[in-house]
Amino acid sequence: MSDQGKTISGTAPIAMIVAPGSGHGKSMVTAALARLHKNEGRTVRVFKHGPDYLDPMVLERASGNPVYQVHGWMTGDDEIRWRLAEAAQEADLVLVEGSMGLFDGDPSSADLAVSCGIPALPVIGANAMGQTFGAIALGLARYRDDLAVHEVIANRVGSSYHAQLVKESLPEDISLLGAIPRSESFDIPDRHLGIVQANEITNLDQQLDAAAEVLKEAGLDQLPSEVTIEASLPTAPPRLLEGHRIAIAKDAAFAFIYPGNVDLLEAMGAELSFFSPLADSELPATDALWLPGGYPELHGEQLAANTAMKAAIRAHHQAGKPIYAECGGLMACTETLVDPADGREHSLYGLMPGRVSMAPKRIALGIQALNTEKGELRGHTFHHSQLETDVEPDSRTTKKNGSEGERVFRVGSLTASYFHGYFPTAPELVADLFKG
Known part of the structure; x- marks a missing residue:
């Protein structure tokens, strides 16, 4: 926290993983993507939108790096851009996991994506639906004119035929980045406040590696498009706790x-x-x-x-x-x-x-x-x-x-x-x- 007022710029492949709502599997998809690219030898930085302690524990284990919160009201937009710009300077891949549904909350995950110029990458649970998948993707992409949605991920598909159905249901300007089959490797136990803490899951690393392999087989090992983020470094805080x-x-x-x-x-x-x-x-x-x-x-x-x-x-x-x-x-x-x-x-x-x-x-x-x-x-x-x-x-x-x-x-x-x-x-x- 130094060099007050200095402007920095970072460019890296950046994706914001979002969903129509909770329960579509975006947290484990984000974690599996982080582990997939980490296992490929890349430096991966992950951020979590909104107040959350539990998802970041798993994301930190998956990526091997600390996971910071980013939220337009709680942390402020200036801090968001600073953290993402710094990460983009050092990382081969930056992922931001959204919270709840794409447009839920004030500010929402969509607000962060627009503010930083990051395309939203929705994860849509395709279980129990066919062509309706395309309608959901279309709605997410058209709801706001200032939000970019170019690709989507289908989660929990039941077969290759099911994957083809959801792919064909998409409008021409939205492509299917990948279709993830149902897999136990994406199942994380939970309790009353959310998922179980990462250090309580005995086989978490093996589970993350297995989930990463599922994504690789589904063709989700490609890097997203590069995004450039500029930011001003924050004011250094006063040394009010010196030696305390x-x-x-x-x-x-x-x-x-x-x-x-x-x-x-x-x-x-x-x-x-x-x-x-x-x-x-x-x-x-x-x-x-x-x-x-x-x-x-x-x-x-x-x-x-x-x-x-x-x-x-x-x-x-x-x-x-x-x-x-x-x-x-x-x-x-x-x-x-x-x-x-x-x-x-x-x-x-x-x-x-x-x-x-x-x-x-x-x-x-x-x-x-x-x-x-x-x-x-x-x-x-x-x-x-x-x-x-x-x-x-x-x-x-x-x-x-x-x-x-x-x-x-x-x-x-x-x-x-x-x-x-x-x-x-x-x-x-x-x-x-x-x-x-």
Whole structure:
């Protein structure tokens, strides 16, 4: 984050993988494409549109490189162009995975494609349809005059005859890039927040290699067209955390960490270390803690049984040292977590009064912002758990439509919320959160 105002330009084959909606298989197609070209010896960079922690874990494993979020509202268009331009300077292939349907959300995946001049490459699940495939492709291509759609991918075709049907159904100016047959190698297990975390899938690398071979046999090993992206380098953040030590929880229970957030802390001068609340018995030497989101509800018994770590976190809090807890981190900071599997109650860190249990359906989803005098921290929320507490919130986030969002609690040196922040949007506020 230097050379403020300098313009950079990058040119590389770039494709934005999109779909008519969720469930068409674009995530695994993107991952398989990344692994296919990585296995061919190419440097592959992948980006994910919109708030998401789980898909990027698989995409990172597939490509062998960090996966950053790009979203016109949460990260900003300037950052999108900067990240893509930098990637295009070094990579042989750049892929951007869209979110939900091509035109869903504000901003949508289509907005990003148009803003950066990238053609959209729809993945359309062809199962349970024939010639209707062409109508869907036509609709995606014609819905916006400023969006380029030249090719489509048919996913989950049942036979060569089925593939021929969908190919013949396309209008003359849209070609079928490839038809992917149904294959178990594209099936990833999921749970209430999305797909299972990459490090929990024991055979993921073999599965990605197998999916890559399926794409190669389907003729999807060709590179997309080159795109040139120009951008200005961002302003270097102030060194407000110079020499400040921050310990970050990272394991199977706490893993929802945007790489852009880590980069920002380091750029502000913070000295970072990582620890496991599940396995470690003590904290690293640190001035502040960050307990990010994740799946503490799946590890309540083990978290509760690690009495040494509980004592260390409580001592950190009692010493008045800052703790920033997001979503799963908030859940762990309460007194009681109800196990969703058997209903047992586990005693957790007890930094704030409260009881957390899982709801039968999603409680909250969407982009939000925390507005303060030190800046607007943009981010999002997505959780299936519900918190019962008598603690009055210190503030609340605001949804993009202006309505009230998540509660933000301050209990001593603890700041906790279901809200996930994207740190680069408000460096001064983030510095305050970790300095207390």
